[in-house]
Amino acid sequence: MTELEASRIVEELRNLDIGTVREDEPLRRHTSFKIGGPARVFVEPDSQSGVVAVLQWVRDHEVPYFIIGQGTNVLISDQGLNAVVISTSRGLKSIAVDPPCLRAGSGVLLTKLSNTAAKAGLSGLEFAISIPGTLGGALVMNAGAHGSSMVAVVKRVTVWDPVHGVREIAAKEAEFEYRQSRFQKTPWIALDATLELEPRDFAAIRELMTHHMEYRLRSQPVGEANAGSMFKNPLPHYAGQLIERIGAKGWHENDAEVSMLHANFIINRGSARAIDVLRLMRRIRCAVFGDAGVILRPEVRWIGPGEGGTNTSWDNLWYEEGAGLKAPCE
Ligand SMILES: Cc1cc2nc3c(=O)[nH]c(=O)nc-3n(C[C@H](O)[C@H](O)[C@H](O)COP(=O)(O)OP(=O)(O)OC[C@H]3O[C@@H](n4cnc5c(N)ncnc54)[C@H](O)[C@@H]3O)c2cc1C
Incomplete structure (x- = not known):
């Protein structure tokens, strides 16, 4: 994507009127590592339909794109991304509680989700209270802690993919494994998810959450x-x-x-x-x-330049960056 093309893309995306569109946005502002060069184009849609409109636009115009949640599990190249980076943090914020289920947009923070479930007397998301990041990132990573992970609670996910558009999949189609899911291998974008929880006494849920948070504060460099x-x-x-x-x-x-x-x-x-x-x-x-x-x-996922603008393969990256990591000590 040349500078001229980027300016044209910015103009066309602004014409969609779906939220904020910026050029050369430093990605270090959007990662917990505070590392990452500029995104050639950075879009923050205000709604789910806005996210889908941008996804369809980049697909139709064959423009490379990358989805970012809270940026808590990524290491982004110093060169930045020559792509349209789409943030879920504003547009995918819905939460609906329908006991024992909870349906939430993939831009919702895990901590918020965990607190919402607790207030509704629903158990199963206590582990998520100490994990930063969004529901979308947690689905991709099958995020987990304290002996549990997303696979234990996810029932259905609404996904967008370049071929079928928006559709709903059952949890088993997401092939969750330890810190892995099918989202890492396919161009699926998670729009929202339905989680199935269990009714439980609020005080018991709260106690477990406090225990998890205290453990986290003792054992990890929170705040850095x-x-x-x-x-x-x-x-x-x-x-x-x-x-x-x-x-x-x-x-x-x-x-x-x-x-x-x-x-x-x-x-x-x-x-x-x-x-x-x-x-x-x-x-x-x-x-x-x-x-x-x-x-x-x-x-941590490597996000850097490569063919098509983004590349999430560590082997390619370490080769490209000159760090050569095909074998541990090469
Ligand atoms: C202090 C700290 C503690 C942590 N502790 C834990 C822990 O205990 N357990 C754990 O599992 N993780 C942990 N993490 C890692 C991280 O918080 C989780 O993996 C989190 O779920 C990532 O969410 P995110 O929104 O930040 O994703 P991002 O970092 O923004 O994205 C991660 C990947 O998911 C993709 N992605 C994001 N949203 C979507 C979407 N809607 N659809 C499709 N793809 C998407 C991105 O393209 C990227 O490839 C920790 C991180 C920090 C900084």
Whole structure:
């Protein structure tokens, strides 16, 4: 997408009158890592129909696009994205409680969802109180904590895909697994989801949520710029324990530093770039492989330039960025 094309796209998207459209928006403003170069075009639709209108427009005009929720599980390239980046944070905000179910737009924050369920006396989302990010991002990642995850509560999801448009799928079609789902392999966009919960006493739900939040505050660098766990747990091992064992706490590359509180977290001390985080991840991965013979795989999603404007493959990325990560120590 050239500069001229970007300006034309901005103009045409503004003509759709669906919300805010900006050019060269710094994505570090939209990620919890506070890292990421500019989005060539950044759109924040105000409604679900606005989100669908933009999706249809980019499909019809064959323009590369990328969906972003709260940006709490992404590492975005310093070069930014030569694409239309669509934010769900304003347009997909509906919540409807119909006990024992709850239907919510995919831009709703998990913490808000967890609180809403608790107030309605519905149990099942207590685990989500300590996970930042949106429902949409949580579906993509099958986000989970404290022994549960999204797969335990999702019943149906309304998705948009470039071929069929808007339709509803059953949870099993989403193929949820540990930090994985079919959303990562197909161009599905989650618009909303229906969650099935269980009636329970409000006080009991509240107690469990408080317990989860206190644990989180004790064990993770809450309040610092980060993107949660950098690596998936290579079960039966825990990534944090393997990284702690190699003495990596405090390791840093410029302003990217391994948290002293939790070794599987990298924090941005202020002006870390994506390349700093990548280099640190590479060092960790190599050292853990040398120490324990275990290959760590990233949990955070890499979002960077590639064919078509976006590329979410770590192998391609690390090759492109010169960090070369086909094997842990290459
Ligand atoms: C301090 C901290 C703690 C965390 N703790 C946990 C934890 O305990 N457990 C856990 O599982 N995760 C955890 N995370 C990671 C993160 O919060 C979750 O993965 C969250 O669900 C991501 O949501 P998001 O809206 O930020 O997604 P984003 O980071 O915006 O996006 C993640 C991916 O989902 C895609 N996406 C987003 N919305 C949609 C949509 N509507 N349709 C299709 N694709 C979409 C994006 O394109 C991207 O590929 C933590 C993160 C932080 C910063």
